[in-house]
Amino acid sequence: MTDLIGLxxxxxxxxxxxxxxxxxxxxxxxxxSEWYNDAIRNAKQQRRRAERKWRSSNLQVDREVFIQQxxxxxQMIEEAKRNHYRGQVxxxxxxxxLFKIVNKxxxxxxxxxxxxxxxxxxxxxxFNDFFIEKILKIxxxxxxxxxxxxxxxxxxxxxxxxxxxxxxYVSRLISSASNKSCDLDPMPTELIKMGxxxxxxxxxxxxxxxxxxxxxxxxxxxxxVRPSLKKPxxxxxxxxxxxxxxxxxxxxxxxxxxxxAQLNDYLSANELLEENQSAYRANHSTETALLHxxxxxxxxxxxxxxxxxxxxxxxxxxxxxxxxILQRTLQQLGIRDTAADWFxxxxxxxxxxxxxxxxxxxxxxxxxxVPQGSVLGPILFTLYMTSLGRVLRHHGIRYHCYADDTQLxxxxxxxxxxxxxxSMESCLNDVQRWMFHFKLxxxxxxxxxxxxxxxxxxxxxxxxxxISVCGAEIEPSSPTxxxxxxxxxxxxxxxxxxSSLSRVCFAQLRNISRIKRYLDQxxxxxxVHTFVTxxxxxxxxxxxxxxxxxxxxxQRIQNAAARLVTGTPIHDHITPVxxxxxxxxxxxxxxxxxxxxxxxxxxxxxxSYLNVLTTRDAILCRPLRQSNSNMLNVAFTSxxxxxxxxxxxxxxxxxxxxxxxxxxxxxxxxFKARLKTFLF
Numbered sequence: 001m002t003d004l005i006g007l008x009x010x011x012x013x014x015x016x017x018x019x020x021x022x023x024x025x026x027x028x029x030x031x032x033s034e035w036y037n038d039a040i041r042n043a044k045q046q047r048r049r050a051e052r053k054w055r056s057s058n059l060q061v062d063r064e065v066f067i068q069q070x071x072x073x074x075q076m077i078e079e080a081k082r083n084h085y086r087g088q089v090x091x092x093x094x095x096x097x098l099f100k101i102v103n104k105x106x107x108x109x110x111x112x113x114x115x116x117x118x119x120x121x122x123x124x125x126x127f128n129d130f131f132i133e134k135i136l137k138i139x140x141x142x143x144x145x146x147x148x149x150x151x152x153x154x155x156x157x158x159x160x161x162x163x164x165x166x167x168x169y170v171s172r173l174i175s176s177a178s179n180k181s182c183d184l185d186p187m188p189t190e191l192i193k194m195g196x197x198x199x200x201x202x203x204x205x206x207x208x209x210x211x212x213x214x215x216x217x218x219x220x221x222x223x224x225v226r227p228s229l230k231k232p233x234x235x236x237x238x239x240x241x242x243x244x245x246x247x248x249x250x251x252x253x254x255x256x257x258x259x260x261a262q263l264n265d266y267l268s269a270n271e272l273l274e275e276n277q278s279a280y281r282a283n284h285s286t287e288t289a290l291l292h293x294x295x296x297x298x299x300x301x302x303x304x305x306x307x308x309x310x311x312x313x314x315x316x317x318x319x320x321x322x323x324x325i326l327q328r329t330l331q332q333l334g335i336r337d338t339a340a341d342w343f344x345x346x347x348x349x350x351x352x353x354x355x356x357x358x359x360x361x362x363x364x365x366x367x368x369x370v371p372q373g374s375v376l377g378p379i380l381f382t383l384y385m386t387s388l389g390r391v392l393r394h395h396g397i398r399y400h401c402y403a404d405d406t407q408l409x410x411x412x413x414x415x416x417x418x419x420x421x422x423s424m425e426s427c428l429n430d431v432q433r434w435m436f437h438f439k440l441x442x443x444x445x446x447x448x449x450x451x452x453x454x455x456x457x458x459x460x461x462x463x464x465x466x467i468s469v470c471g472a473e474i475e476p477s478s479p480t481x482x483x484x485x486x487x488x489x490x491x492x493x494x495x496x497x498x499s500s501l502s503r504v505c506f507a508q509l510r511n512i513s514r515i516k517r518y519l520d521q522x523x524x525x526x527x528v529h530t531f532v533t534x535x536x537x538x539x540x541x542x543x544x545x546x547x548x549x550x551x552x553x554x555q556r557i558q559n560a561a562a563r564l565v566t567g568t569p570i571h572d573h574i575t576p577v578x579x580x581x582x583x584x585x586x587x588x589x590x591x592x593x594x595x596x597x598x599x600x601x602x603x604x605x606x607x608s609y610l611n612v613l614t615t616r617d618a619i620l621c622r623p624l625r626q627s628n629s630n631m632l633n634v635a636f637t638s639x640x641x642x643x644x645x646x647x648x649x650x651x652x653x654x655x656x657x658x659x660x661x662x663x664x665x666x667x668x669x670x671f672k673a674r675l676k677t678f679l680f
Contacts, residue, residue: 035084128361214341246373256375300411302642545644
């Protein structure tokens with residue numbers, strides 16, 4: 001297999017050098033814009049001649065000729081820009097590409113942010129040394145565990161080997177891959193995709209040899225790391241504010257995708273995945289995770305209970321994974337024989353180097369962790385965290401995970417705050433000990449904790465108390481915390497979230513208005529959907545049952561977007577405009593999302609933790625009336641807050657109001673089309 005990969009790299013490099021040899025050219029920094037053409041260049045020359053003639057003659061007729069030629073040039077430039085950017089926006093294949101085009105129109109710089117106080121010739125090496133030393137320091141700060149290793153688990157199923165893949169399967173993998181290339185690739189990915197029919201048989205042979213022999217090619221274990229600033233607001237001079245994003249060779253990703261697909265099939269078929277883990281899984285998302293958390297907390301508040309809510313933060317979670325413990329975890333999940341050998345080969349002797357510009361650091365070996373830019377890395381991390389759920393269930397703590405973001409909550413009667421804190425502290429201390437065993441580190445400085453309660457509970461009881469985790473005191477957070485992109489308030493009000501949403505959306509609308517003249521209405525609508533509507537729709541199921549004033553604030557954002565797209569004056573009625581654009585109002589968009597989730601629950605394509613929230617009425621198998629078929633049980637609650645805002649109570653009620661032809665629909669795409677028509 002090593003000889004085959006060497007032959008693959010050598011032949012592609014030879015072909016590329018023969019057909020497109022590398023040439024050095026000296027170019028000027030002033031480059032014509034992409035929309036600039038010969039017609040504009042000739043028109044500008046005529047404008048300059050007309051101006052010189054007018055300046056020399058000082059005649060009114062020459063001045064009018066110059067003004068006409070000037071206006072003609074300006075009109076040609078505007079028309080060229082419009083045609084160019086319309087074509088680029090309409091040709092965008094993903095939102096990332098559209099963001100780049102719009103940022104270019106707005107004049108925003110898209111260059112990577114890097115430290116400026118470190119010399120460029122040693123910056124790559126400094127980053128590489130820092131990333132390696134950071135992991136070593138975290139591992140050294142984890143105390144040794146005297147207690148026995150937590151008991152493992154065993155399964156009755158097994159995955160002993162991988163299945164061989166066909167050339168057609170690999171061709172589809174190549175065609176669906178992004179055009180992103182690695183510096184270690186012998187040829188750009190875009191060219192490989194163009195010649196996929198000729199290269200696919202060779203790549204198929206490499207993949208099948210790797211999977212059948214249980215070895216991952218050592219030539220593909222080196223990653224080129226690009227430092228990425230974690231958040232735009234952080235200090236760019238601090239190396240600690242950067243995360244390493246690994247870029248791997250193209251064939252490495254194809255092998256990983258093949259192995260990941262078969263691993264996921266095995267785990268899903270045998271129900272081995274953690275139920276309350278929503279990352280990197282089909283039909284799971286941040287919205288389903290937050291809906292699960294919110295629904296449980298809302299029902300607890302309706303039962304006159306407060307809730308202790310903790311969000312655990314881990315330090316460099318992906319980079320500190322112990323590969324030996326991960327290998328044992330895979331064996332406990334039934335990964336054996338050749339499959340186990342392949343994963344062991346995949347994780348061992350991995351290398352990384354940092355590249356910034358033309359400067360590259362020396363390669364360093366990684367003794368632990370999984371690459372953050374890899375295909376298998378995130379999946380292996382979620383499997384690594386599998387046994388944490390048993391620790392949390394032992395303490396009776398409710399929890400949900402999204403990758404390394406772990407949320408814990410504990411409902412309690414307000415007068416039992418002391419006992420609740422003691423239970424949460426006991427659980428967190430056990431979680432800390434579990435992390436010591438698994439070589440992970442809880443970051444107490446970034447771990448957030450808040451008490452969720454009604455204003456009356458907060459007024460009548462002293463609920464703001466600190467909790468202690470292994471000697472570290474964690475104070476209650478401010479009235480709001482940021483949770484998976486949503487601003488979560490201590491009283492479960494949505495005002496803070498809507499305020500944050502309004503700031504972001506109106507800022508985007510102001511930016512889009514600056515480039516509106518370059519776009520026609522269809523293209524402008526596409527840009528608005530990407531930058532604004534997507535934010536309105538993100539986790540909008542949490543707005544179910546929100547107060548009228550909250551929904552009105554969100555509706556104002558959509559109204560402003562519609563006025564921008566159509567040019568409607570501010571005093572004109574907006575309802576006909578929304579109908580003309582075929583945009584559902586915000587409240588009905590929320591209903592649309594909720595009903596889609598209920599449809600998936602009924603047809604068992606939603607996460608299992610949502611399936612228990614809404615169940616089909618078994619008594620209605622033989623309904624007395626045809627109109628009552630496919631209806632859901634609606635539980636009783638005396639709390640109007642729970643009745644309106646809880647997904648468990650409100651979603652079945654909304655579903656039952658649908659006409660029979662919608663409730664009996666079995667095809668998702670047909671249901672979506674009919675539902676939107678019905679809501680209109």
